[in-house]
Amino acid sequence: xxxVVKEIMKSVFEISNVSYETxxxxxxxxxxxxxxxxxxxxxxxxxxxxxxxxxxxxxxLKAILNVLEELNVDxxxxx
Amino acid sequence: xLKVMVILHRGLKKIMKSKxxxxxxxxxxxxxxMKYSRLLSLNKExxxxxxxxxxxxxxxxxNIVPNYIKEILECSLRKNxxxxxxAIGDYDNILQDSEKYSNLDCQIIFWExxxxxxxxxxxxxLMDEPEVSLLLDKTKKEITFAFNSLGSSKLVLxxxxxxxxxxxxNLKEDKLEKFAGELNRYVCDNLPLNFVFVNxxxxxxxxxxxxxxxxxxxxxxxxxxxxxFYKHYVEHIKSAIMPIHGKAKKAMIFDCDNTLWKGVxxxxxxxxxxxxxxxxxxxxxxxxxxxxxxxxxKGIIIGxxxxxxxxxxxxVLNTHPDMILGSEDxxxxxxxxxxxxxNLMEIxxxxxxxxxxxxxxxxxxxxxxAVKHFLPEVTTLKVPKRLYDYPKMIRESLKxxxxxxxxxxxxxxxKLYKDMGEREKAKxxxxxxxxxxxxxxxxxxxxxxxxxxxxxxxxxxxxTNQFNLTTKRYTLSEIESxxxxxxxxxxxxxxxxxxxxxxxxxxxxxxxxxxxxxxxxTLLLSCRILxxxxxxxxxxxIISLLKNEGREVFSALYLKTPKNNQVIxxxxxxxxxxxxxxxxxxxxxxxxxxxxxxxVEFINQEM
Numbered sequence: 001x002x003x004v005v006k007e008i009m010k011s012v013f014e015i016s017n018v019s020y021e022t023x024x025x026x027x028x029x030x031x032x033x034x035x036x037x038x039x040x041x042x043x044x045x046x047x048x049x050x051x052x053x054x055x056x057x058x059x060x061l062k063a064i065l066n067v068l069e070e071l072n073v074d075x076x077x078x079x
Numbered sequence: 080x081l082k083v084m085v086i087l088h089r090g091l092k093k094i095m096k097s098k099x100x101x102x103x104x105x106x107x108x109x110x111x112x113m114k115y116s117r118l119l120s121l122n123k124e125x126x127x128x129x130x131x132x133x134x135x136x137x138x139x140x141x142n143i144v145p146n147y148i149k150e151i152l153e154c155s156l157r158k159n160x161x162x163x164x165x166a167i168g169d170y171d172n173i174l175q176d177s178e179k180y181s182n183l184d185c186q187i188i189f190w191e192x193x194x195x196x197x198x199x200x201x202x203x204x205l206m207d208e209p210e211v212s213l214l215l216d217k218t219k220k221e222i223t224f225a226f227n228s229l230g231s232s233k234l235v236l237x238x239x240x241x242x243x244x245x246x247x248x249n250l251k252e253d254k255l256e257k258f259a260g261e262l263n264r265y266v267c268d269n270l271p272l273n274f275v276f277v278n279x280x281x282x283x284x285x286x287x288x289x290x291x292x293x294x295x296x297x298x299x300x301x302x303x304x305x306x307x308f309y310k311h312y313v314e315h316i317k318s319a320i321m322p323i324h325g326k327a328k329k330a331m332i333f334d335c336d337n338t339l340w341k342g343v344x345x346x347x348x349x350x351x352x353x354x355x356x357x358x359x360x361x362x363x364x365x366x367x368x369x370x371x372x373x374x375x376x377k378g379i380i381i382g383x384x385x386x387x388x389x390x391x392x393x394x395v396l397n398t399h400p401d402m403i404l405g406s407e408d409x410x411x412x413x414x415x416x417x418x419x420x421x422n423l424m425e426i427x428x429x430x431x432x433x434x435x436x437x438x439x440x441x442x443x444x445x446x447x448x449a450v451k452h453f454l455p456e457v458t459t460l461k462v463p464k465r466l467y468d469y470p471k472m473i474r475e476s477l478k479x480x481x482x483x484x485x486x487x488x489x490x491x492x493x494k495l496y497k498d499m500g501e502r503e504k505a506k507x508x509x510x511x512x513x514x515x516x517x518x519x520x521x522x523x524x525x526x527x528x529x530x531x532x533x534x535x536x537x538x539x540x541x542x543t544n545q546f547n548l549t550t551k552r553y554t555l556s557e558i559e560s561x562x563x564x565x566x567x568x569x570x571x572x573x574x575x576x577x578x579x580x581x582x583x584x585x586x587x588x589x590x591x592x593x594x595x596x597x598x599x600x601t602l603l604l605s606c607r608i609l610x611x612x613x614x615x616x617x618x619x620x621i622i623s624l625l626k627n628e629g630r631e632v633f634s635a636l637y638l639k640t641p642k643n644n645q646v647i648x649x650x651x652x653x654x655x656x657x658x659x660x661x662x663x664x665x666x667x668x669x670x671x672x673x674x675x676x677x678x679v680e681f682i683n684q685e686m
Contacts, residue, residue, distance in 0.1 A: 011119040028641025031544055033146040036296050040147070040306050041116040052295065 012038045023060040046073045110155055115306050122150050125157035132162045138180040140168040141189035144302040148309045155313045161324050172610040174515055177228040185234045192240040192259040196579040200245040203254045219265050224509045226271050235274045236316055239263050247288045275319050286311040318478035328479040329436035330380035337442040338462055340364050344391045354401045366470040368403040375408040379480050382411035384422045389414045419446050420453045517681040520577040524685040525620055528562040532571050535583045544642040547603040566591045572617050574608050584608045585617055595631040615677035626671045637665040
């Protein structure tokens with residue numbers, strides 16, 4: 001799952017590396033528009049729907065993985 | 080000849096084997112089925128592939144945030160080898176941007192009825208008749224302005240005004256629906272010929288109401304439509320963009336047996352074939368023939384490519400009472416026993432058109448697969464097993480033949496309109512952006528150290544990226560201590576016009592030194608009020624206030640971020656001199672004597 005999330009972040013933000021430090025503060029392209037794209041791309045990929053609160057917190061890899069876990073997305077999925 | 084047949088046969092065996100695989104492939108290749116993340120990465124791959132051809136520049140002008148359309152439209156066009164680049168105009172700057180981007184290849188306008196003023200979708204129900212008609216007049220004038228400034232553009236796609244997002248389930252027409260309807264009538268009555276009026280209700284119907292809208296991002300970011308919607312939208316408008324790249328189809332070539340009529344002429348005979356309009360099966364073929372005939376009338380080439388005896392086909396064409404398509408409609412006939420691949424190539428060379436301009440219709444899997452394999456540029460249509468789907472398939476293929484101007488008359492009218500446009504411009508409506516802005520009746524109010532606004536001010540410093548000179552982020556308590564401090568001041572700006580209040584939308588923080596200097600620490604404006612010259616009025620006021628207090632030397636700073644490029648020369652515009660310029664920042668100074676007010680007379684200031 002982590003790998004898939006990373007790939008999505010790479011294509012949404014047009015960056016070549018994603019780490020636990022990747023966040024709107026470290027990535028210039030991570031603005032509110034691309035945040036929407038990230039949300040939609042993740043929802044589409046994992047077939048889930050995030051609520052307002054979750055959307056607000058999903059601002060780094062760890063937080064995104066946490067939210068996906070909250071929604072019971074299988075960690076082994078898409079390995 | 081024989082050689083070709085052998086190759087054909089071998090090729091075909093291979094194709095049949097890999098057919099299942101191919102089917103999956105094409106399934107995934109359709110944008111409608113594709114996951115959004117896959118689409119993003121595909122778009123990147125395609126960008127490389129098409130980078131050699133001429134760039135086709137599209138801009139989307141909107142009063143909402145249409146951000147997903149960029150990648151989806153680019154991807155769809157790049158898949159068709161068009162080197163598309165899609166830019167998104169500034170939020171709610173349709174008029175300003177219609178001037179700014181009038182020389183691009185294509186403009187797309189998303190004008191959302193429910194957001195013509197902020198929150199109109201609910202406010203309109205409480206508005207009285209005169210208020211609504213004032214707003215209607217204003218919007219019509221704005222539409223005329225956009226018509227004029229884009230009157231010479233090659234292609235403008237203008238979406239219909241829609242209230243469906245907000246009143247889709249109402250039985251009775253509500254005010255917003257009526258409002259949108261009136262605007263649509265106005266647009267239709269005055270539409271310039273280089274504009275295509277896109278009925279977005281059709282797109283919403285394709286995508287369904289429930290999956291067209293995503294309100295989560297409407298209230299936070301003014302993004303209304305879903306990715307699903309934009310996929311269908313792009314699919315819908317593609318046919319208007321393709322012909323510009325010579326990608327429109329020019330000819331529709333039909334097989335005969337079981338394609339133009341039911342039955343096989345060589346076996347069933349002249350009386351055995353069926354295309355009777357009052358017969359259940361024949362009716363389908365009668366309709367297909369009628370569509371083909373109407374295409375011929377519109378100047379599309381209709382042709383036949385059939386394995387038959389020439390005489391048999393000629394007899395049917397000339398004497399069969401149920402034939403709708405006549406000899407006069409058919410520009411080219413290849414009736415012989417040669418293979419279709421060669422026949423189609425001959426048709427193309429006879430007509431002097433590219434092989435990729437052909438749409439070929441046949442009922443046989445064998446023939447269709449052969450054409451697909453050897454002539455992949457040809458668009459093939461196979462008569463469906465369920466015959467009742469056949470006319471629908473042909474109707475849907477009409478989009479391949481889309482022509483913006485179908486007649487000479489159209490082109491004449493286009494010229495006429497352009498001439499008229501010039502005259503209209505002179506006598507009526509807004510003559511330029513300035514006069515439009517003037518008509519808005521903009522009023523600003525500037526506050527200083529307003530304690531009750533601390534949370535909104537802090538929020539603005541944290542959220543604003545584009546019009547933000549230094550992008551310094553402040554917490555509530557930091558703003559509070561700026562306000563308390565003796566040598567710092569926090570100015571905030573509220574803006575409104577005749578049609579509504581934009582709220583608190585600008586912040587400027589200044590720091591004073593012990594001498595006669597003052598420096599601008601922060602200057603920002605929310606994107607909802609950009610393009611109205613409000614920033615100049617705001618800075619005018621602050622500088623003259625400080626000047627009157629005896630401040631003589633002003634210093635300012637631009638700190639570059641990936642998002643604030645649009646203000647890179649703001650300080651230059653207001654007469655500051657650069658004292659230091661490196662890659663990350665620009666430092667400015669100005670003596671108060673050198674300051675020239677921008678004199679934005681159409682904005683009033685409330686004290």
